[in-house]
Amino acid sequence: MRVCLVGNQNSGKTSLFNALTGMNQKVGNWPGVTIDRKEGIVKGTDLEIIDLPGVYSLNPFTSEEKITRDFLLNEQYDVILNIIDSTSIERSLYLTTQLIDLGKRVVIALNMCDLLKKKGYHVHEDILSEVLNLPVIKVSALKNEGIDKLIKTLESMDKNQISSVKIFDDDIEKAVAELSLKISVNQRYNALKILEEDNLYLKKDHPEAEEIIQKLKNIYNKGLDEVIADERYNFIVKNKSLFFHSDRQEETISDKLDKVFLNKYAAIPIFVVIMALVYFLSVGLVGNFTTGLIESLFELIKTSLRSGLESISAWPWLISLLCDGIITGIGAVLNFIPQLIILFICISILETCGYMSRISFFLDRLFRKFGLSGKSIIPFIVGSGCSVPGIMTARTIENEKEKKVTILLTPFIPCSAKLPVITLFTTFFFGSLAWLASVSLYFLAIIIILLSAILFKKVYMKDETEHYILELPEYKKPSFRYVTRDVAEKVWSFIKRAGTIIFVCSVIVWFLTSFSWTFQYGVDIENSILASIGSILAYIFYPVIGHLSWAATVSALLGIVAKEQIVSTMAVIAGLADNASNGSLIFANSRIFSFFNGVNGYAFMVFCLFSAPCLGAISAMRKELNSKKAMFKAIAYQTLLAYVLASLINGIGTLVMLII
Amino acid sequence: MVLTDLKIHQKAVVTKVNITNALLKRRILDMGITSGVVIEIKKIAPLGDPIDISLRGYQLCLRKNELSQIECEVIK
């Protein structure tokens, strides 16, 4: 049996999907986390669950809402599982009245029941079930309550258990009945659409409707779309007192928190402090201590492996491949796992606690000046974990142009894979102020984003984005279980990348640095294949670092594979050249990178941060922009901007250093 | 009187939705801003716009531009 999960944004669809199927899909307390539909099976049953993007109604407003509407109208399924946030039941039931119109079997899952008592709400599900004439089950997706009962109800659904309730006035119900006779599929839904004079339903296909619509308009004296919406809400409000009681205090915890977080003067400083804190925690705090530990672990593995292999007189190239290539290359990125864990925890909490929507709310005005809206903030913050989901959340933006610009700008935000580069450089060159240098990069990214947005506004967005509609959810305590699972999953995928892409790349880098064009092993590194390719490209890269360095050039360029590859490449090269592959030793002990200093190091980071993102993000951009040309334009813009900006920073910075 | 005329924490009943953009009006209706609904101004963003209103047991942020096209009557 195919069951599709339909509900408002943030009602807990994905959480319920996970509770039902045991998968770990992405959850978040802001609209638009489920971007495409996901399917899964309830273990031990024949229930197939489909998680659809959140919708407020069956009149889509964004491209992702359209996915759900089209699915419901055109695809095969047996039951609609309508999930409702029981703490905002009135608005949620509006969608339910529309789902009933589809003439399918509907089951309601009243979610977030664990919160009802705390908020002083009482919901009587039996009465609601009677009013709507369909099964209603109380659940808590978070606490795993009521899930078994829900599964049983779904399994025992009767084929003919189709709900029918009288929602509208007699006049409208009569008109619907009359029109339905002339329609073949989704009769009630389509009849209502015709009455609403929806653009999709041309009147000329239904000449008989003309007269009916006119007659009704005369009765109500306003557009029928308005009348129908009014009546749906009237139906809910009329019955609400039967199944819902509230003894809620006037001021909720959310209101109290908002007095601080949305305070007129404090809101923006608090936001800056929170983002700075994220970087302080992940770059500054755990930094040196843990990295040192992991470094020495890899060093230990390397030395014991090396001596072991030497004692059995293995080929020198094999020893070098294993130690200087693979272990060094992979170790260089795995070093940063402690920092990444902290970063992922911070982002996961930000995403689930409800603060994200607030950021969007109070920065909307500012972003509007730049041709964006508060809605673009969400992709940016998600992007500080990884650009790929960031780019995908841009789908919730209604305005097409704004959506495109947001997609193009999201990769500018330093993502977690860029963290190793940032940490490596900032800890060595800025010492105890490393976190501040990292934060400065984050805010530099925001400035670049805003300036780019102005540019694009001038080029092709003459108009301001016209509207902004966002639900402000209440604050929620982040779920410990979810955060740990989410972080574990992200860290695991980072490790997997180290074992695959980074592994392969390290081997290639090792090969190209160990061999000459005549495939002679063990040549001086300056005569290696990579050095000769790199030294040509180094001229192009000269302005960025003020030095002709083939090694820095190829490292930066390989960032396109994955941003953490930059660090890995540097480690392999420094290891082979000067036996100085470990963290800070890269700069301290290796001739090849010793030219780096605070200024050109910063410029190098800027280039790596703002130039073309990794291949994963590029393909996400291609998909979401829906055009190869637009994608290439975006990459060209990003890379050119990074090049000019980094060169400027290096030039000006060097000048300033000369003067002082 | 329109919704932007209200002060913070004031409540009003919506009397008419005058939004001209059909798609936007549709969405505003779907979100529950229909005639007869009681709306309270909850928060104003630090930079003066958008405004957070509460209705039907939840909170919704809209810009002044849209709110100024929704007529209402204050309730004491």
Ligand SMILES: Nc1nc2c(ncn2[C@@H]2O[C@H](COP(=O)(O)OP(=O)(O)O)[C@@H](O)[C@H]2O)c(=O)[nH]1
């Ligand atoms: N307290 C509580 N929170 C929940 C429950 N279900 C979901 N949530 C939270 O609500 C937010 C939105 O959940 P999500 O599954 O992403 O909703 P979706 O947008 O409908 O897919 C997350 O912060 C969840 O942790 C529940 O039953 N109880």
Ligand SMILES: [Mg+2]
């Ligand atoms: Mg979801």
